[in-house]
Amino acid sequence: xxxxxxxxxxxxxxxxxxxxxxxxxxxxxxxxxxxxxxxxxxxxxxxxxxxxxxxxxxxxxxxxxxxxxxxxxxxxxxxxxxxxxxxxxxxxxxxxxxxxxxxxxxxxxxxxxxxxxxxxxxxxxxxxxxxxxxxxxxxxxxxxxxxxxxxxxxxxxxxxxxxxxxxxxxxxxxxxxxxxxxxxxxxxxxxxxxxxxxxxxxxxxxxxxxxxxxxxxxxxxxxxxxxxxxxxxxxxxxxxxxxxxxxxxxxxxxxxxxxxxxxxxxxxxxxxxxxxxxxxx
Numbered sequence: 001x002x003x004x005x006x007x008x009x010x011x012x013x014x015x016x017x018x019x020x021x022x023x024x025x026x027x028x029x030x031x032x033x034x035x036x037x038x039x040x041x042x043x044x045x046x047x048x049x050x051x052x053x054x055x056x057x058x059x060x061x062x063x064x065x066x067x068x069x070x071x072x073x074x075x076x077x078x079x080x081x082x083x084x085x086x087x088x089x090x091x092x093x094x095x096x097x098x099x100x101x102x103x104x105x106x107x108x109x110x111x112x113x114x115x116x117x118x119x120x121x122x123x124x125x126x127x128x129x130x131x132x133x134x135x136x137x138x139x140x141x142x143x144x145x146x147x148x149x150x151x152x153x154x155x156x157x158x159x160x161x162x163x164x165x166x167x168x169x170x171x172x173x174x175x176x177x178x179x180x181x182x183x184x185x186x187x188x189x190x191x192x193x194x195x196x197x198x199x200x201x202x203x204x205x206x207x208x209x210x211x212x213x214x215x216x217x218x219x220x221x222x223x224x225x226x227x228x229x230x231x232x233x234x235x236x237x238x239x240x241x242x243x244x245x246x247x248x249x250x251x252x253x254x255x256x257x258x259x260x261x262x263x264x265x266x267x268x269x270x271x272x273x274x275x276x277x278x279x280x281x
Contacts, residue, residue: 013147013264014059014257015139017219018052019073019132020045020153022065029070029124032115037106043068045154047242052152054250058257060139064132069106071095071124073132074151074217079121084114095121095129136223145229146264148172151219157210158240161190161249165216165234169197171224172231178202180263181233188252231264 021044025033044067055061064073075095082090091099096116100106109115140147155163164181166172174196185192193211200206214236216224224232242249 012059012261013143014055014260015136015143015147015149016052016055016059016061017136017149017151018045018048018061018063019151019219020068021048021052021063023067024065025067025070032107034105034108036104037100043101045152046239047237047246048152048154050246051154051237051242051249051253054253055150055257058261060143062132062135062139064128066128069097071121071128072097073129074219076218077125077129077133079118079125083116083121084118086114096124136219140223140230147230148260148264149220149223149230149232151217151232151234153214153234153236154239154242155210155214155236156240157214157236157238159191160193160208160210161185161238161241162192163211163214163234163236164192164194165211165214165220165236166194166224166232167216167221168195171216171220171226172233173226176226176231176263177233184256184259185252188255190249190252 023044049063052061052063072095075093077095079095082093083095086098088099088103091097098106098115105115107115140149157163162185164177164185166177169177177194178196178201182192182194193208194201195207195211195215198207214234216234220232220234224230237249
């Protein structure tokens with residue numbers, strides 16, 4: 001199995017990344033799992049692949065086949081002290097999770113020693129992380145400028161259908177997200193939220209807490225550069241909404257990809273433009 005899978009051959013201005021939909025666990029890594037951890041291999045962004053496939057006719061879609069517990073592709077690709085400690089409070093910052101949702105250890109280990117060494121983590125980065133991000137860099141280079149990167153995920157949030165994040169206005173810009181993307185999804189009947197650099201939206205309403213929590217991860221922040229014509233956003237779709245009416249969300253996304261192409265035509269970067277310029281922090 002390749003380290004990454006690229007669906008769709010069309011070279012357009014759209015790139016869709018799906019880092020958390022895979023379930024494959026290499027045999028050598030599976031043998032390192034604690035006996036009680038087998039259920040964790042299936043932990044993934046349910047419905048993300050089905051949503052992303054609607055973009056195949058419109059651009060390049062990259063889906064990681066590997067399970068998230070192999071290595072988290074939406075984290076910085078650098079091994080730090082956080083990755084070598086066993087403190088549960090750092091769980092969401094690690095390249096590789098150490099505990100399942102019940103707080104049980106995921107990996108076999110010797111008492112008093114970290115379950116994963118620096119050498120093991122570096123090996124996983126080279127085998128699984130680097131190829132995916134390399135493919136992502138190639139896809140963005142082939143997309144031309146301006147282009148749009150959508151890092152697509154699903155979330156447990158039941159109150160909203162979709163959260164749009166761009167690292168609080170840095171990876172795509174407030175005008176692009178709040179002025180173009182949010183109105184499209186609202187018009188389609190979705191419950192959508194966006195967390196820009198301010199605590200309120202343009203109507204003065206407080207930004208929902210779920211939007212702040214899902215305001216953009218590593219991939220969005222790493223590759224988004226609106227001043228250079230790369231508009232990166234994170235889409236977090238509610239799994240509750242997907243379970244209730246996946247077909248409806250697929251229809252909305254199918255229409256969105258065409259809309260996004262039109263948005264990019266009017267979003268060409270101005271020399272010296274800065275994302276979110278003029279917005280309060």
